Amino acid sequence: MTPDLQSHPRVAPGCRLGENNQQRVLLMPERALRLNGPSLEIVERCDGNRTVQQIITELQQIYSKAEPKKVESDILDYLARLNDQRAIDFE
């Protein structure tokens, strides 16, 4: 499923950012995802206020050297994967 650009992704109930061995992680039921660079930038923005489109725009600015289309498709893939894992909801 491709996320709707106008929806507001939000970290799901019971999922939260944490730290382990100086590494940021997304904690969720019975598992943890390591977050680095872009994945951390994305998850930190899943606050229920920003839309998917806003997150894409902000990351395209941060990663201005990357191909904007590529940034967009990477973000959409990553958000879909987080949703499959039930780590984020689209509101």
Added chain:
Amino acid sequence: MSTEISNPLALIAELTHRCPLHCVYCSNPLELQNRASELSTEIWTRVFHEAAELGVMQADLTGGEPLARTDILELIRAARTAGVYVNLITSGMPLDEARLAKLLDAGLDHLQLSFQGAREETANEISGTKAHAQKLRVLEWLKQVRVAVTLNFVIHRNNIDQIEQMLALTESSSATRVEFANVQYYGWAFANRERLLPTRAQLDRSIEILKSAQERLRGKIRIEYVVPDYYAKYPKPCMGGWGRKLMLITPTGEALPCHAAQIIPELRFDNVKDHSLREIWETSAAFQKFRGEDWMQAPCKTCDRREQDFGGCRCQALLLSGDPSATDPVCSLAPTRNKVDAILAAVNNAPPAETLTKPNWLYRINPPSSSALSPSLVVADEN
């Protein structure tokens, strides 16, 4: 060369063996520990802090029934303050709406509610109590709060045909995750094994249903399915490998590499009352015993899969072959696989009439309040 030791990722805290239910497959040991010998709030608090320092990210508060601890709120707060993610694994008894709110206030991240079936009669028969209606109430309360919810169904011959109803129950709840965990055969489950194993036909059908549900519910509910390893070709990587990822603390403070490790006679366990968690993790003889590969026998020793499944479950090896260092007998390459096949043949060739008569369950009992009554004596009587 010595084996490199990675840090543990999760701590399984068995807070008590007391429990209002009597599930016939309970993974708790046959020798249950009583209330007087349980660890204090202070010791658990220290254990959670030591765990976080060791790199543990998650604590599973379990038992027995963790809600039977009157200090459960303090324990949740202590684990959360230590910095770990707090899972509560519960039957939902004793709980009411006000107490649930307090659990969340204390910092609970995730509540896993176990069901013994989708139908009330089955659930009550398996748990030896009338607990099902209470669980349905808990599901309603959970809809009103913001917390991660998992439903856990332990699957066996008597409820495997209710998977569609279990899915419907999950869909009508606020759960984002559901576990269909086929019974693992140790503890009380081993004693009831022949009555619990599903038939091959039941198993195949359940896999089909769950595969299509996984597709249908993608993005809504995460479905996790554990098949009974008796039917598998290769064993499960038990506990993610011995002494590699998990540490279990019993109600009295013994540190174990897995739920059932106490059945292995030659193992000596260290207690958190006497040692720090780090000391235990790094040096305890029980954790060292099956770390790495030096202990392995043929065919594991040279098998390509040994880094994937670590030779399977040590307790199952003991229970089925008599030798805890042997290849897990469920492995198709194990010299003792014929023992598993014989059990499966008995289950699959049993006359269908058998399902008409009520199985003669051995129910999980409660820890004795005085040490005079040994639970293992009760077992011998009923067998």
